[in-house]
Amino acid sequence: MSNLKETTPVLTCENVSRFYRKKEKLVKDDGTVTRTSIAKAVNGVSFDLAPGEILGVIGESGCGKSTLGRLIVRLEKTSGGNVLLQGNNVEDLIKKDRLGFRKQIQMVFQNPFDTFDPRYTVEKALVGTLKLHGIGSSTAERRDMVLEKLNASGLIPAKDFMKRFPHELSGGQLQRISILRSMLLSPKVLVADEPVSMLDISIRADIINLIYDTARAEGTAAVFISHDITTTRYIADRIAVMYLGRIVELGKADDIALDPMHPYTKALISNCSSIDPREKREIIKLEGEPPSPVNIPKGCHFAPRCPFVKPTCFEEEKELVEINGRLVRCGSAIC
Amino acid sequence: MAILSLRDVSVTYRSSGKEVHAINNISLDVEENESLGIVGESGSGKTTLIMAVLRLLNTKTTDVTGEALLKGEDIFQMTPERLSEIRWTEMAIVFQKALNALSPVHTVGRFIGDIYRVHKPEATKEEIRSVVEETFELVNLPKRIFKLYPHELSGGMLQRVSIAMSLILDPSLLIMDEATTALDVVTQNQILEEIKRLEEQKGITRIMITHDMSVVASSCKKVAVLYAGSLMESGPTEKVLVEPIHPYTQGLVESFPTFKTDTHEPLKSIPGSLPDLANLPAGCVFAPRCPKASDICFNSKPEMKDYPGNRKAACFFAGGSNNE
Secondary structure, three states: OOOOOOOOOOEEEEEEEEEEEEEEEEEEOOEEEEEEEEEEEEEEEEEEEOOOOEEEEEOOOOOOHHHHHHHHOOOOOOOEEEEEEOOEEHHHHHHHOHHHHHHHEEEEOOOHHHOOOOOOOHHHHHHHHHHHOOOOOOHHHHHHHHHHHHHHOOOOOHHHHHOOOHHHOOHHHHHHHHHHHHHOOOOOEEEEEOOOOOOOHHHHHHHHHHHHHHHHHHOOEEEEEEOOHHHHHHHOOEEEEEEOOEEEEEEEHHHHHHOOOOHHHHHHHHOOOOOOOOOOOOOOOOOOOOOOOOOOOOOOOOHHHOOOOOHHHHOOOOOOEEEOOEEEOOHHHHO | OEEEEEEEEEEEEEEOOEEEEEEEEEEEEEEOOOOEEEEOOOOOOHHHHHHHHOOOOOOOOEEEEEEEEEOOEEHHHOOHHHHHHHEOOOEEEEOOOHHHHOOOOOOHHHHHHHHHHHHOOOOOHHHHHHHHHHHHHHOOOOHHHHHOOHHHOOHHHHHHHHHHHHHOOOOOEEEEEOOOOOOOHHHHHHHHHHHHHHHHHHOOEEEEEEOOHHHHHHHOOEEEEEEOOEEEEEEEHHHHOOOOOOHHHHHHHHOOOOOOOOOOOOOOOOOOOOOOOOOOOOOOOOHHHOOOOOHHHHHOOOOOEEEOOOEEEOOOOOOOOOOO
């Protein structure tokens, strides 16, 4: 895409799609009929990610942002399109060398308590990760590497943290360790799926700053998936807005946050939270809720709820078009 | 007149020989038509406080002391009969997880109708149905959902059903415990708007429990900030969230990202974590994490004091010389 620098992208998504098939039993008066329905969770998503760049992916629940994350780290297979890591298809990479592939793309999940073995101490979990990937020559060396990382990220005294089990840590501390565990491997790409949404506001900043600082320091590209635009704007260089499996707008974080062009982005941002009661912003009201990805409306997916809808919106879906250095999928934004 | 007055309410959980002090000496007044937001982080005791007021805590494992006066009548002293009389008619609650608050084997109409029938045994079937349908209309739900089961509804609709359930007997006090937390921002704003409209229409007073200060900012007149079971600061929303005087509230407000702040200027956080509620510090509960703490904070507990502008705070340095 043209708004990227000349550097070769570390991650490329080409028309990535993920459809789920579901067989439903419908009981009718004349007996049972089965029907297959297709849920289009992710539908033709394309983007490039430069080394060290942070891309925020935002959208409401059910828009496919988490599925996209899982496709990038190849926890799920794509139904169509390709995910390329430095030009190589991840399907080939994972067939050749699963462990080597995992070392290059790491993921941080929402709930850190689900991602640690409850019977492993922090030391065992982190040193074990290094050993598995053959980093460091001895246990002592690996321990020192872990200690250094913990110290550097403010988990002090690190020696004390090493001995603890996951249940002896707070959610924020464990999430930080979860990020450090991923970053120990110096991955090319880090996918963070809602890493702060279950944490208290007063400690969220630690996590955001840690992802930002380590990604910048190591030159790791990151995909930051969140439903919270204000937080995403802090960390991301660019933001992609998703609605019903499609990217509807993609551009620089500040452009998207301060001057959204797509009606859905506008509505989402106008609904965004502020803690200043004096601030009276005009909220764009949306009717109803997003339709299910099984019954995607014809034409523009957002048309049935769009406040700026035109009759032509229901006929055909627009492609992503570049306007002022960003991509927008909308007929009315262009006119 | 205050519709709900808490006087020196404390809640202690007893578990395996330990005493966990979840709520410590909270006094609070909720005035009529002055929606109150109670904000706090996880473990601050906001849900415990409400469970105590609703008398939903297990009496075998918890000690509740103090007074909770609902229109002058102490809830903690009520007989079980009196308690079931006032539940739903005087005070109603909306829980965070609407799906868990409803019965999976009953249609939502039937389930809500039951509440009405218990309190008004003389009502006919047709009457109940029309009352339930009217209440659905109030919260923008179509009548047809009367016959649907909870799993057939979306999250936003379920939460509306929960709200309809709480409104069916016209309570004077409505308590919402993280009622919009699980919803998307767009749906959340829709529901908050409806609630505000209904409040004016029906003269309901609302207590909103949440960790999300933006919800309080947009929907409550007053706010109370809770930390580790103690009240830190309270007062009108437009004062407390704009110019907080307690260091904890200041920290909370600063760590909330906004569109105004410059990007990539590092976000602020409050270092440290919640104290062990079984082993509370001798002085101020926030002192170990407080940037302004001095010796006095570690040795004695600050009292809730009045400050200009109808606000209160529990801090030795609030509004004083140490407060820029």
